[in-house]
Amino acid sequence: MTGKRRVPPTARIAEFPETAAEQARWWERHILEVLDGLPPDAAEGAKPRPEFDPKQHSLAQRERAKAAELTAAGHRMSPSGIKQRRQRYQRDGLVGLVDGRSAKQMPAFGHVDPAVVEAMQQAIAETADASSRTIGFIIWRTKQILADCETAAVELPSRATLYRLFDKLAAGTHATGSARTRRSINARPSGPFGEVPASAPGELMQIDSTPLDVLVRLDDGIAENVELTAMVDIATRSITAAVLRPTTKAADASALLARSVTPEAMRPGWSDALRMSRSVLPHRRLLSIDERLEHAAARPVIVPETIVCDHGKVFVSHNFRASCRYLGINLQPAHKATPTDKGTIEKTLGSVATLFAQFVAGCTGSTTDRRGRRLEDGRLWSLP
Incomplete structure (x- = not known):
């Protein structure tokens, strides 16, 4: 046996059915014994069987011996059949031993025109x-x-x-x-897609509005759904501001900007655990920048650089655009009918509408087939 055995590549075998691949590996064991005198899993130092020893017998003699051995074992085979498989193996590797009938793949849609x-x-x-x-x-x-x-x-x-x-x-x-x-x-983009990266707070923010699946008792006593408008910072995933209104107007979106850039003062009845001074935010360093943070709640104050919005009339209104220009904010409308352009705020509001709203009295569900009966007659929260 020579020490320079060369085993042809086997990568393409994965393209064929497992049964055909197993049969090819079975044949490989016999063909390698014909070529080199030893099967591929032979122990180190093993010697060839006498009838397959390359030093004692020619290649043709070894092919005849293998054909006789397989025929005696119940696999009818001629020396020429062994020779053909040996030649295909030397030319194409393991793929050359695959049954040709297995290589014929049916078209993706069968015989349909x-x-x-x-x-x-x-x-x-x-x-x-x-x-x-x-x-x-x-x-x-x-x-x-x-x-x-x-x-x-x-x-x-x-x-x-x-x-x-x-x-x-x-x-x-x-x-x-x-x-x-x-x-x-x-509406999804074709092929791989992802979000624009943001590495600093305010570098990229997203704003959107959605109906909240909760009935609210308004001042006139009527039970109505309300709209939730919120803004999220992409770098920190912080919800910097949110408002609830019966119907969101351009002034509400502008108020959202104001809330994002100004501290929110603690309100009577709030726990001290909600103070910014008790949070992980660097309160002492921030206090030297803005004294209003001394009694502020633990809500991040982030000044937006770029805001992505949809083409809702609230966000493309003159009022909201003017507010962005005044604060030096770049307003970037998303592509029409492409919610993936602002997927973070879409998912955030969707989570609020399902995961949070289900715990609130008057939850209506996202569709009429999920809505309970006579919700408007029950106890509901007021808007404040």
């Missing part, structure tokens, strides 16, 4: 902004698209095959599910 696949993909794409419909409608629309094509007649597969094709093409699209979820998925 590509025109049918393309038509169904178009039908599914049309549901992005439409109302939700059933699979039956998607199949009907697919047939209609094919009928309108000027190409030659396309043979349609069976209805069961069309249903299976829909399951493959519509995976993850919610084509027949929630229209709201479908629009959200369609």
Whole structure:
């Protein structure tokens, strides 16, 4: 046996079914014994069996011996068959021993005509902004698209095959599910995406408004939902300010800016544990900058440099833009219908609306099918 055994690369074997790969490894053991006299797992210092010793027998003799051994073991094989496998192994490595029938991969959509696949993909794409419909409608629309094509007649597969094709093409699209979820998925950027990094407080902040899933008793005695508007700092993940209003107006958004840049004074009845002096914030150093922090609550005071908002009329209003210009803040509207541009505040407000609101009297749930009965007749909080 020579000490320069060269085992061909095996990386591509992972592309084939496990059963085919196992069979190829079984053949590799025998072929290596024919080539070098020893199987791949032979112990160090082991000697070849006499009939496979390269010093005593030629390659052709070793191939005949291996064919006889396998045939006696119940695997009918000729010397020429061993030779062919040995040559494929030397040329292609372990992949050369894979059964050729295993290498034939079925197309992604079976034997379905590509025109049918393309038509169904178009039908599914049309549901992005439409109302939700059933699979039956998607199949009907697919047939209609094919009928309108000027190409030659396309043979349609069976209805069961069309249903299976829909399951493959519509995976993850919610084509027949929630229209709201479908629009959200369609608005996501294609390919890998992430957020703009922020390394300092105020460098990048996000603002948004959302209905709070809680009924509130207003001053006139009527129970109504209210809106929560909040601003979050990306670097520290701090909610610097938030307001609750029956309907958010431009003045409320401007007030949010004022709250973010000014300390919040302690109120009567608040625990001393809420004082900034009792928090992890560097109170003594901050006190030398602003004396108002002496009696301030433990809420971060952050001056925004850039604020990302959506195109809601509150945030694109003249009032809010003027407030940002006065404070030297760069206002950056997000792309339309792209909530991923301000994903942090979207997730923050969504968490408040679900995780917090469920503990508050008058919780309505996010949709009508989650809402209880006669909530407006129960005990509700006032807006303050």
